[in-house]
Amino acid sequence: MNRADDLIAILRAAASPEHRSGMSRFGIPTERALGIAVPALRKIARETGTDHPLAVALWDTGWHE
Numbered sequence: 001m002n003r004a005d006d007l008i009a010i011l012r013a014a015a016s017p018e019h020r021s022g023m024s025r026f027g028i029p030t031e032r033a034l035g036i037a038v039p040a041l042r043k044i045a046r047e048t049g050t051d052h053p054l055a056v057a058l059w060d061t062g063w064h065e
Helices: 003-014 018-026 038-050 050-062
Strands: none
Touching: 003 038, 003 050
């Protein structure tokens, strides 16, 4: 597994169907959304740090978060 796959697994573990369904209220298409609360997403981002190649790999996955 590469680092992007590891991070996607972490994001999937933090996902919530309730948050995912609520995203549509903000006009976010939920077909490619995991449904992660913003505070949880920010915590994961702080722990991950900055890494441009990782960001590009995550962007290429097509997931909203």
